[in-house]
Amino acid sequence: MSKPLTIVARIEARAGKIDQVNKALLKLIEPTRQEKGCIQYDLHQDNENPEVFLFYEIWESRALWQAHMNNEHLKVYMKETEGAVESFTLNEMSRID
Template sequence: MDQNAVFVHAKWQVKEGKLDAVLQLMEEAAEKSTQEEGNLFYNLHQSQEDENMIILYEGYVDANAVEAHRNSEHFKNIVVEQVVPLLENREVVLMNRLF
């Protein structure tokens, strides 16, 4: 992988009773995100201890690809407008690979 690659770690705490809605929305978001030119991967994970905790792990070729993702219509329409209101908490960390 290129040294310019950027990785995103997003930890979401889904509101009680909203998990099914979030997962349904994220199926479409994941499908569209993996079709982006600069996307390397887009993975969703669920905590074994708390089913309402979702972890997204994403990879992009560079910072411009992350910016393009965040400005995409599907990100704004699905994640920002529909998913975020269903979350108790949302933490996002952008990372560079060390080795």
């Protein structure tokens, strides 16, 4: 059996677009937590730089995470935040202990 996949996704909103990005990100939580293979899906916001959001995710497998990435609610998020995101960084990681 393969190890679970950890995803760390960092989203930085453009100046003046924090609320727009925040609302769109919050809409992702419940449907994603219901998806097959989702073990953990938590959204965080930086305490000193509110433009910065971070998802910490754990998935049963990379294949199930990739299925998540093609879901309709992510397509809606992309439309809702078009032009509002300054940067996006995603790391696929594996726990090593």
